[in-house]
Amino acid sequence: MALQIFLTFSPWNCLLLLVALEYSIASSDVNEPANSTAQHATNAWFAASSSEPDERISVFELDYDYVQIPYEVTLWILLASLAKIGFHLYHRLPGLMPESCLLILVGAVVGGIIFGTDHKSPPVMDSSIYFLYLLPPIVLEGGYFMPTRPFFENIGSILWWAVLGALINALGIGLSLYLICQVQAFGLSDVNLLQNLLFGSLISAVDPVAVLAVFEEARVNEQLYMMIFGEALLNDGITVVLYNMLIAFTKMHKFEDIEPVDILAGCARFIIVGVGGVMFGIAFGFISAFITRFTQNISAIEPLIVFMFSYLSYLAAETLYLSGILAITACAVTMKKYVEENVSQTSYTTIKYFMKMLSSVSETLIFIFMGVSTVGKNHEWNWAFICFTLAFCQIWRAISVFALFYVSNQFRTFPFSIKDQCIIFYSGVRGAGSFSLAFLLPLSLFPRKKMFVTATLVVIYFTVFIQGITIGPLVRYLDVKKTNKKESINEELHIRLMDHLKAGIEDVCGHWSHYQVRDKFKKFDHRYLRKILIRENLPKSSIVSLYKKLEMKQAIEMVETGILSSTAFSIPHQAQRIQEIKRLCPEDVESIRDILTCNMYQVRQRTLSYNKYNLKPQKSEKQAKEILIRRQNTLRESMRKGHSLPWGKPAGTKNIRYLSFPYGNPQSAGRDTRAAGFSDDDGSNPGSSSVMFSARSRIRSLQKQQAQEIIPMKSLHRGGKALSFGYQRSTSQEEYMGGSRRVALRPKPLFHAVDEEGESGGESEGEAFAVRSRWTTDRGHGRDYHRSHSPLLQRK
Amino acid sequence: MGSRSSHAAVIPDVDSIRRETGFSQASLIRLHHRFRALDRNKKGYLSRIDLQQIGALAVNPLGDRIIESFFPNGSQQVDFPGFVRVLAHFRPVEDEDTDLDPKKPEPLNSRRNKLHYAFQLYDLDRDGKISRHEMLQVLRLMVGVQVTEEQLENIADRTVQEADEDGDGAVSFLEFTKSLEKMDVEQKMSIRILK
Numbered sequence A: 001m002a003l004q005i006f007l008t009f010s011p012w013n014c015l016l017l018l019v020a021l022e023y024s025i026a027s028s029d030v031n032e033p034a035n036s037t038a039q040h041a042t043n044a045w046f047a048a049s050s051s052e053p054d055e056r057i058s059v060f061e062l063d064y065d066y067v068q069i070p071y072e073v074t075l076w077i078l079l080a081s082l083a084k085i086g087f088h089l090y091h092r093l094p095g096l097m098p099e100s101c102l103l104i105l106v107g108a109v110v111g112g113i114i115f116g117t118d119h120k121s122p123p124v125m126d127s128s129i130y131f132l133y134l135l136p137p138i139v140l141e142g143g144y145f146m147p148t149r150p151f152f153e154n155i156g157s158i159l160w161w162a163v164l165g166a167l168i169n170a171l172g173i174g175l176s177l178y179l180i181c182q183v184q185a186f187g188l189s190d191v192n193l194l195q196n197l198l199f200g201s202l203i204s205a206v207d208p209v210a211v212l213a214v215f216e217e218a219r220v221n222e223q224l225y226m227m228i229f230g231e232a233l234l235n236d237g238i239t240v241v242l243y244n245m246l247i248a249f250t251k252m253h254k255f256e257d258i259e260p261v262d263i264l265a266g267c268a269r270f271i272i273v274g275v276g277g278v279m280f281g282i283a284f285g286f287i288s289a290f291i292t293r294f295t296q297n298i299s300a301i302e303p304l305i306v307f308m309f310s311y312l313s314y315l316a317a318e319t320l321y322l323s324g325i326l327a328i329t330a331c332a333v334t335m336k337k338y339v340e341e342n343v344s345q346t347s348y349t350t351i352k353y354f355m356k357m358l359s360s361v362s363e364t365l366i367f368i369f370m371g372v373s374t375v376g377k378n379h380e381w382n383w384a385f386i387c388f389t390l391a392f393c394q395i396w397r398a399i400s401v402f403a404l405f406y407v408s409n410q411f412r413t414f415p416f417s418i419k420d421q422c423i424i425f426y427s428g429v430r431g432a433g434s435f436s437l438a439f440l441l442p443l444s445l446f447p448r449k450k451m452f453v454t455a456t457l458v459v460i461y462f463t464v465f466i467q468g469i470t471i472g473p474l475v476r477y478l479d480v481k482k483t484n485k486k487e488s489i490n491e492e493l494h495i496r497l498m499d500h501l502k503a504g505i506e507d508v509c510g511h512w513s514h515y516q517v518r519d520k521f522k523k524f525d526h527r528y529l530r531k532i533l534i535r536e537n538l539p540k541s542s543i544v545s546l547y548k549k550l551e552m553k554q555a556i557e558m559v560e561t562g563i564l565s566s567t568a569f570s571i572p573h574q575a576q577r578i579q580e581i582k583r584l585c586p587e588d589v590e591s592i593r594d595i596l597t598c599n600m601y602q603v604r605q606r607t608l609s610y611n612k613y614n615l616k617p618q619k620s621e622k623q624a625k626e627i628l629i630r631r632q633n634t635l636r637e638s639m640r641k642g643h644s645l646p647w648g649k650p651a652g653t654k655n656i657r658y659l660s661f662p663y664g665n666p667q668s669a670g671r672d673t674r675a676a677g678f679s680d681d682d683g684s685n686p687g688s689s690s691v692m693f694s695a696r697s698r699i700r701s702l703q704k705q706q707a708q709e710i711i712p713m714k715s716l717h718r719g720g721k722a723l724s725f726g727y728q729r730s731t732s733q734e735e736y737m738g739g740s741r742r743v744a745l746r747p748k749p750l751f752h753a754v755d756e757e758g759e760s761g762g763e764s765e766g767e768a769f770a771v772r773s774r775w776t777t778d779r780g781h782g783r784d785y786h787r788s789h790s791p792l793l794q795r796k
Numbered sequence B: 001m002g003s004r005s006s007h008a009a010v011i012p013d014v015d016s017i018r019r020e021t022g023f024s025q026a027s028l029i030r031l032h033h034r035f036r037a038l039d040r041n042k043k044g045y046l047s048r049i050d051l052q053q054i055g056a057l058a059v060n061p062l063g064d065r066i067i068e069s070f071f072p073n074g075s076q077q078v079d080f081p082g083f084v085r086v087l088a089h090f091r092p093v094e095d096e097d098t099d100l101d102p103k104k105p106e107p108l109n110s111r112r113n114k115l116h117y118a119f120q121l122y123d124l125d126r127d128g129k130i131s132r133h134e135m136l137q138v139l140r141l142m143v144g145v146q147v148t149e150e151q152l153e154n155i156a157d158r159t160v161q162e163a164d165e166d167g168d169g170a171v172s173f174l175e176f177t178k179s180l181e182k183m184d185v186e187q188k189m190s191i192r193i194l195k
Helices: A002-030 A035-046 A064-089 A099-116 A127-144 A148-153 A155-182 A193-203 A208-218 A222-251 A260-294 A299-319 A324-342 A345-374 A383-409 A418-426 A432-439 A449-479 A489-509 A515-533 A542-563 A571-579 A586-599 A619-640 A653-658 A666-683 A689-702 A707-718 A723-737 A748-757 A763-779 A782-795 B003-010 B014-021 B025-038 B048-052 B063-069 B080-088 B111-122 B132-142 B149-163 B173-179
Strands: B129-131 B170-172
Touching (some): A127 A432, A148 A222, A148 A324, A155 A193, A193 A222, A222 A418, A222 A432, A345 A432, A418 A449, A489 A586, A489 B063, A489 B149, A489 B173, A586 B149, B014 B080, B025 B080, B063 B111, B111 B173, B129 B132, B149 B170
């Protein structure tokens, strides 16, 4: 703990240093009224020359204005990054408050410094700069990291909620504020309806993703995650569309000239803008996916293609006054599936990280700018407007949440509970989007722009700080419904087992919602799109690449550490323990319970948790790796059984740990291995197990019957050990030697790796192989089998 | 679902399956659709390989056992009725099931049958008892690799000890049921979409 505090000190020290540096620069900047005089002055300072300034070459010069803008922008970004490092060093902090809190604070500090030194802040936030450079990365990142399947499963609800919610909020807040403005006492009567509507639309732009990190602790359910995510994604687009439309209205003639025709045209335009943007995005997504099909040899430009095409979709849509945000979102979503399969592993990582970085930088700049403009002279404080804005934001969000969800719950298979709705309501945190739109209001049309900016800032500060910090405890409070009484160990184990079981059966059943539409799309996708857009001969999914990675590194490590270094065979020891039933004391029970809760595998979740600010390796990935490694070890184990090789010791305790499969009662297994060993030696040439093996397989394949017939063989050797044991073995082997293309999880390399040390000794092997051989010849996979089979033979 | 309703005719013995499992027509059609999707080579039955190709099962710690439960009595294939019979255990318990005719066999999704299904996941040798060894195996499956073998054995000991009442060192089905009497098994082992 002390070390942690120490560590937090040093980045804060650097922070202070940087701040001091900037202050000194700012102050020095202030002291130089003009360019030329500055140069002269500095020349006079540093040049060791005569007093005629223009005629001598100066040794040292200082020209700050040349680099001012990039220099300060870079300093801002660095400052924010250091603050983030400090933020994450204290590991509990991210769970307490969203990171946007921190960014705003840093921005306010910088703003304070700049204001204090009377420095002119760099023109970061210009309308064109914001819309052209700062906004697209943020939206692109949101679209790219969206989990697509849950999104599309819930697309009805998400569209309903996001679109209608934004509209209701915007119009509701605008209208209510207009009514307030009519009250003479508040001095707001010069704010007309259009301006209020515009303000309503920009203030309803929520950024709930910022609070998702806070949710993670409380394990919010997936559907809720998706709703919040979807809302964030579509919200920006809709708000900007509304905003632009209303600005266009404002620019039109006076308010009285607006006729119903215009309003209808406005609505039609809304739809066209939205849908058109999406179409553009999809088109560009397909084009870029198609191009990545050919980039095998120049994989360095793959990230470039991805980014350029996304950006191009944004710009192209903006040219036609369509919604660039929706375009870039649609482009990212479309592109992701195909691009991920086409690009190389390093390009994939590059794309992910670069996207995160770009969006991080953009957001940082916006927040800092927000902080900077907080401390300044461009404010107008009007109590009534601000308080009512705050109040109406909350009220209208509550209304829209509860009303819309009430309706959509009627049609959902998994309706949202009131608790979920409360969470959604409370997660309406405003972010950089609203601020940017407020800041960019044209002053000519909005004489009271400062008031709007102030109100927006107040709302943002309130929601980010107060709601952001309290939402964690709220979620945890709402979540704790279960009684706190301790469950027995039995119950814990069985509950977890049932959860896994339920998840497994759900996977067997497959996903059912929108089954037909998805099914049709999948068929279409398979038949046409994938052929066009994806390179050939590729693994099908990231699980395969994950598997390959672990295949090559860790599996071999596990082999070497796990099996070869097996400790003494302690099976007899276990046999004795069955007789003693120890009575355990309560502390042991507690510790056991702790062990269980910490170490049991989590049930798989459909949506991986999303963190906006970094890409953490998923816990579920580690868990999946472990499980896959175990299954692989089962195979190795079972292939090694019955070895007569000296190093092939019977399974030690360490190996048992890694077996995912019940490879039978240890005592009988011990007997079996010895028996099997004997039978090997008796029945065939020792060492040329392949001969025995192929002989058996030939025998088997001659008798074209089902596997039941090998029962007699087994019972001979095992003295009647349960049949299920062998079958389980054979299934695990089948899955590994399945070799058909469809078995995406078991690519060929696995078999060869297993080959290295898996001798085909053991009669159980022979049976299993035989079973498989019969099956595969029956099924016509004979090709695969023989191909995988032959290396084994050849090696001997 | 207009064009799909004709599928009801495609499913053989659909009425007897309905009676046995209690699924609705729509659910059976969907399950049949899923069965056919899993049965890639159109054999008319599923084998272990077909089930193993469900990716998510591979990273489920109990994946192999779940697959195994579809093949009772050592068979190598499961046809549609068998497939549905297993899934019927996970049908949500509805109120109308409780006032059934006592002479009829217990529905597959009764609490007892659900528990029996879970019990069979533990009891692989089908001797009607979960021995300490079987408990240990399940624990191994479900716990990460950081836990040492001795700790696991302790846990297995304790688990069996807690549930074992007649002191035979193994957990019979009755004891298993009794240890879970406070748990809402019906809710834990129900999948809402299987109506």
